[in-house]
Amino acid sequence: xxxxxxxPCQTADVAAWLLWLIAGGLFAAGELASLDLVxxxxxxxxxxxMAVALLGLAVPLQLVAFVVVxxxxxxxxxxxxxxxLVDRTPLQLDGAQVHVGRTxxxxxxxxxxxxxxxxxxxxxxxxxxxxxETFEVGTTVRILQVDGATLIVGDAFE
Numbered sequence: 001x002x003x004x005x006x007x008p009c010q011t012a013d014v015a016a017w018l019l020w021l022i023a024g025g026l027f028a029a030g031e032l033a034s035l036d037l038v039x040x041x042x043x044x045x046x047x048x049x050m051a052v053a054l055l056g057l058a059v060p061l062q063l064v065a066f067v068v069v070x071x072x073x074x075x076x077x078x079x080x081x082x083x084x085l086v087d088r089t090p091l092q093l094d095g096a097q098v099h100v101g102r103t104x105x106x107x108x109x110x111x112x113x114x115x116x117x118x119x120x121x122x123x124x125x126x127x128x129x130x131x132x133e134t135f136e137v138g139t140t141v142r143i144l145q146v147d148g149a150t151l152i153v154g155d156a157f158e
């Protein structure tokens with residue numbers, strides 16, 4: 001039997017699901033920039049709208065499907081996915097924090113107030129962790145923490 005719908009109506013049906021597919025792709029691409037998992041949930045909602053459009057249902061029902069699927073994904077899936085990403089991603093050190101734990105040589109006497117250490121080809125300000133400690137030139141010490149541009153050092157065998 002021949003389809004009795006007019007040619008523009010058939011084109012509109014095709015355009016609706018295709019627009020939802022494009023919207024889903026744009027949401028997914030936007031997620032790559034935001035990395036917050038919100039736009040990805042909207043992409044899933046767009047796929048829900050596309051499914052309703054493929055069934056031939058009206059645009060208001062497609063919008064309802066988009067909102068319902070997006071909301072469900074935001075409420076149910078996003079918290080679980082975010083928790084998995086946060087719990088399974090190790091902390092990454094950056095800046096001077098990468099030097100914590102390394103051993104270095106004292107280049108100028110280090111006490112609780114001042115001193116200098118050689119870290120590779122660079123010299124850094126340093127001080128001891130405890131007020132009674134001092135380290136003389138040539139002593140090997142361990143970097144315990146970073147306080148701004150000053151390295152806190154202690155005995156290399158701590």
